[in-house]
Amino acid sequence: MTAKHLLIGTAAAITLTVPACDKPSSEKIETEAVAQTTAAPLPDITVTEAELRGNPFRQEWTADFGVPPFSAIRDAHYLPAVKQGLLEQREEIAAIVDNPDAPTFDNTIVALDQSGAALDKVMKTFSNITNTDINDTLSELEAEIYPMLTRESDAIGFNPALFERVQAVYAKRDRLGLDEQDARLLELTHRSFVRRGAALSPDVKAQVAAINEELSGLTTLFGKNLLLATKTFEIEITDQADLAGLPDDFKNAIKVEGEDKWILTVDRSVYETFMTQGENRDLRSKMFDGYRMRASSGEYDNGPILIRIAELRAKRAELMGYASHAAYQLEPRMAKTPAQAEAFLVRVLAPALERAKEERADMQALIGDDFQLEGYDWWFYADKVRQAKYAFDETALKPYFEIGAVRQGVFDVATQLFNIGFTPVATETWNPDVQAWNLKDLATGEHLGLFMADMYSRDSKRGGAWMSSFRSASNVGENIRPIVANNLNITPPAKGEPTLLSYDQVETLFHEFGHGLHGLLTQVKYATFSGVDGPRDYTEFPAQVLEHWADDPEVLAKYAKHYKTGEIIPQTLVDKMNAAATFNQGFKTTEYIAASLLDLRWHSLSSEEAAKITDARAFEKEVLEEYGIPPEIEPRYRSQYFSHIFSGGYSAGYYGYLWAEILDADGFAAFKQSGDIYNPELAAKLKKWIYEAGGTREADELYRNFRGSDPTIEPLLENRGFAEDKPSEG
Ligand SMILES: [Zn+2]
Structure with missing residues (x-):
């Protein structure tokens, strides 16, 4: 993620569709949320009626499941719709602040939660499309729109009159007779204001604002220095013998065109390849120092x-x-x-x-x-x-992992665990590659959500794998079910050839589907804590835990079949794969x-x-x-x-990546220990307390309710191959 991953703290208004993460192994960097503590006066926004005419974001979406009318949306529709959304949000916030009635849970906390709906409608699509089908116009729009949103979000977060009302409701929270979800919304709303500094005295706020400003400059400078220091380091090679051990495609990639010269840099991929395969020990030593001493001296x-x-x-x-x-x-x-x-x-x-x-x-x-x-x-x-x-x-391995079979494999796991079913549906999509499924509760027949999968790479799509939403679930007055997408970057096969996955890609597919289920199964009242938002050391858990089913022998036997012969993957191959993993x-x-x-x-x-x-x-x-x-x-x-x-x-x-691994290892161990990887009692708790619960309670409590106890670290140690007494199997 880059600048678009705004860490917006207020419970209000702008809830961006933030991809739920790449796999933890990938490099994921977000910008620091450097919020201003004193809201600068907001500039005027103007948008004309003509600009909004025929704009799909200003119309009701009537397609099944609330799917956006992709074919009608043009790049030119985004900015006017964003502007209008911001204007409406300003009015909604002003209406809360100017309300002559005393602050109540409904007229302040719920009103704040519900504000910004028009903005949310356009931003959900915008953030999805800019990740999957970017072009120059959309890039420019990103640079214009995201700073606008940050500014508005700061203005809400540091609106003293708004905070005063939130504070007033919070002060009487014990006497309001709120149910659990209402109480949670109040708690989280208040917390986000306080953690941004809204409760500080004006004098302290000014000090924090000065610090934020200095930090913003320093963190940017840090990144810039690193980039320049990395670029500056080079080793020029003129004797081909110095490249002994390296593969030809690597040598070609670093060769200077038309000369007998090769340039080694400390870009991560060049560095890794050289350090792993380069036979010249002296050069490895130079590369090593070049890499680890970057940005440590000089300019x-x-x-x-x-x-x-x-x-x-x-x-x-x-x-x-x-x-x-x-x-x-x-x-x-x-x-x-x-x-x-x-x-x-x-x-x-x-x-x-x-x-x-x-x-x-x-x-x-x-x-x-x-x-x-x-x-x-x-x-x-x-x-x-x-x-x-x-x-x-x-x-x-690959012939055993044909993409359709793997997907059916993960669907079957979800069906067995949670009694949910997936039916393919024809809907409008943002790209011809995208497929969609209607997700239903098999016991009640009730529609739970729409799942969409965009599996293949293309030039206009950003790298990595992630989950995102076109619509979040909520149940305030109307029960709105989510539209969730999984995005991967699998190289499209040659025409007429099957898509065969590496095992790493199989794990990624299960992982992102885990995030997907967290978004799809959610049963919460307020979108603020529906689905995947949560503390950094927890949100990977619902995704990572599903990976454990991917290589369980019982599950493999169902989906990992040779695409030509139908033969189940041989256990010897699986054993080798598992041994290599530790x-x-x-x-x-x-x-x-x-x-x-x-x-x-x-x-x-x-x-x-x-x-x-x-x-x-x-x-x-x-x-x-x-x-x-x-x-x-x-x-x-x-x-x-x-x-x-x-x-x-x-x-x-x-530390959060590894922390979440305690949970997934311990969580799956519960199933293994019960002797049934689909243990109905455990599965029901996993569904209720993890996938359905979103952020209705603190993460440690959710986990305890699922597991019946706090997590223990032993399963993680075992998975990494560190257990003292290694069991003979399993
Ligand atoms: Zn993830």
Whole structure:
């Protein structure tokens, strides 16, 4: 995600369709929500009647399931509809604020929740289409529209008169006799205002605003420096012997046209390929340093910048009454406190380090006595070990994973677990590749939602895989059911050929479908907490847990059949695939946790502590040594190029990917332990407390209600191959 992923805190108004995430393995960076605490006066917006004439976003959509009239929508329709939507939203907010009646739950909290409906209608389609079918006009529109939305959202979040009314309702919350969902809406609305700083005194607000402004500049500068520092590093090669071990297509890709010259850069893909396959050890060492020392000195040194970012974030948190930025960030998440997140990471780190030691020994054995393995050798020798111990032909898997069969496989899992059925339907779509299904409750026959799948890559579609919504579910007066899309980027097959998936793509399909079910099954009153929105260390759980069914032998036997012969995938092949999955996990887990710990430690500093740091690398070294990270394992990110946390929206949140893995491993273990991966009692709880519940309660409570207890970490350790007594099967 890029700038379009607005982290809008207010419960009100603008609920953008935010793709529910790529798979966690992919690089996902969001911009930091740098909200202003003092709302700048809003500029006038004008839109004429002529501009709105015939605009599909201003009409009622009458197609089945409320599908947008895609064929009638032109690029030129978006901006006027957005403007009109913003104007209506301003009126709706003004009506709440100017209401002469005393603030009530209905006239303030519900009214706020319901405001911005016209804007939401156009933005849902706009954000979907700009992700799947972008063009120059739409790109320009994005650059114009998103800043407008941020500005309006800030104006709502920092409207003192509005907050006063919210505050008034909140103050009497115990006497209002609200039901659970109403009480939740009130709680979340109030919380989002407070967490933005609406409750601060004018004097403190001004200080926070100044910090936000400085931070906005620094986080942008951090990203810019990193880009330039990355571009600046190059190694020129004139002797082809230096490229020994590398594949031809790689060599061709880095060759300077018309010359006997090759350029190595520290772009991640070039770096990974060279570090894994490049035989020249001296060059590997240079690449290694080039990569890990980026933006650490000279003109583009991010060290002083990130120290200042850490200090300012700490200062802001202190002004809001928190001990640290991490304490502020983690409060609404499952981990709740930095100490809990840290304890979790340390717990997984211990067996990961043990495993890494074994991996190191395996590699040293290959090397012999010639030299000691160094950080720049790890990738290279790990790959040698992999070839010796775990090699298998991954292309042999593909014929067993034809896309239609895989999709039927995931539908069948959902049917068995939740008693829901999928019927293909013909609807308008945004692209001829898109297919749609009507999702029904098989017990009642009731329509639950529309599921749409856009599986193939094309030039106009952004990379990765994600889930998104064209319409969110809500039930205020009218029961509105959702329209949910899954988007993947599978290369289209040659004409007349079947689409055969790699196992990684199979997992992605199950994963995104898990997000999809979270959006489709949701049974909540207010769209604010329907479906997939939730704390960062929880929202991956409903997606990740479904991946466990994908490679369960019982499920594979139903869907993984050879597309030509119908033969079920041989168990020997599955075993090889599973064995390869735990390879090098000691290293991978350690490098990830090292980066997560750096993130937490930078953001657990007080402003005073941060101000005293003069050398970012020295601080980093101290932290890594304290946790016993061996020098030959590089953290996944070093501070100076950790853009997730210093220029993206992940500060004090990088641990979240692994945290969600505790839940999915533990959640699936419940089914396994019961002896029935479709255990009806567990499935009913999973449906009720996870897929239907959205954000009606705090994430830890939802999980406990499903599982009957807090999650334990052992299943995660086992899945990563760290369990002490490895069971002989399973
Ligand atoms: Zn996901």
